[in-house]
């Protein structure tokens with residue numbers, strides 16, 4: 001078998017580490033030809049030596065002579081000898097390199113939510129016109145991707161022409177959510193929740209921004225937008241079920257009544273491996289097998305949207321159109337940053353997003369500016385009342 005040649009952007013982060021675990025487990029299948037990171041020079045050089053990688057790039061300037069900046073990341077993403085680009089740069093910094101990879105005809109395994117949340121329509125249009133496949137890395141989207149293929153149909157994100165459409169048979173998709181640290185509390189007083197409480201996630205170990213998003217369930221809202229684009233769904237087809245064990249990674253409900261689920265260990269190496277080996281499925285993985293004990297007492301519940309106002313806003317906004325997507329994500333990003341910095345209380349995160357939606361602004365910079373104004377206003381109001 002020819003080895004698949006990978007470029008990994010975001011190599012020193014947690015997705016990068018899981019990707020390299022998969023590569024190390026399948027040396028006969030994969031070869032890493034390019035690695036990029038943000039600013040961790042030593043970490044990048046260590047990985048380059050370990051995996052014998054010649055082509056490197058960093059987001060930030062450095063003393064090591066490694067090409068840096070957006071142009072360097074885009075050049076790496078469109079490297080001639082690459083077959084597949086793993087995109088795991090956090091945030092909108094992943095946007096230009098993703099487009100560069102697509103425009104140069106590379107398939108992309110995409111972990112960076114923001115790329116689809118902010119610009120999904122454009123990314124999917126370019127993907128189709130270049131005949132490039134976009135493979136989901138997120139555990140929920142990988143689960144949907146795997147379930148959708150069960151009907152001998154082709155999910156939208158890898159469709160290149162007139163192949164059978166999965167969506168005709170599809171009733172709805174159900175994204176599972178851990179529910180975060182507060183789901184089981186009888187009452188959630190967002191006004192009094194501390195940063196430390198919100199950062200204490202029961203299941204996944206992630207960065208602070210994603211962990212707060214998980215506590216407010218906004219993370220699931222952003223994943224809903226991702227799913228809309230990846231699988232060409234209608235907002236009315238999106239559901240969320242809380243599932244604290246994180247064993248069922250999502251469900252697809254078909255029109256004939258069949259409810260298909262994908263179950264696996266809560267370990268990112270599995271969805272990553274599936275994206276890298278697709279359309280094949282590997283014979284082993286660097287993750288322990290599921291046990292019968294893990295299958296006991298799996299719980300599912302519909303989230304009470306009144307307790308999770310951020311998620312409620314997403315359900316209300318999506319039917320209004322794609323213009324709401326950048327507001328949901330940017331206003332949330334500004335508000336979460338302000339909460340982490342101790343400037344506003346957690347209940348204001350939803351308030352900042354809600355205000356953003358009423359302005360119906362489409363310019364990214366203006367959305368951020370309005371959100372920052374709202375934060376400042378809430379911060380002053382808190383000082384006055386205390």
Ligand code: MG
Nearest residue numbers: 138139140223
């Ligand atoms: Mg996820």
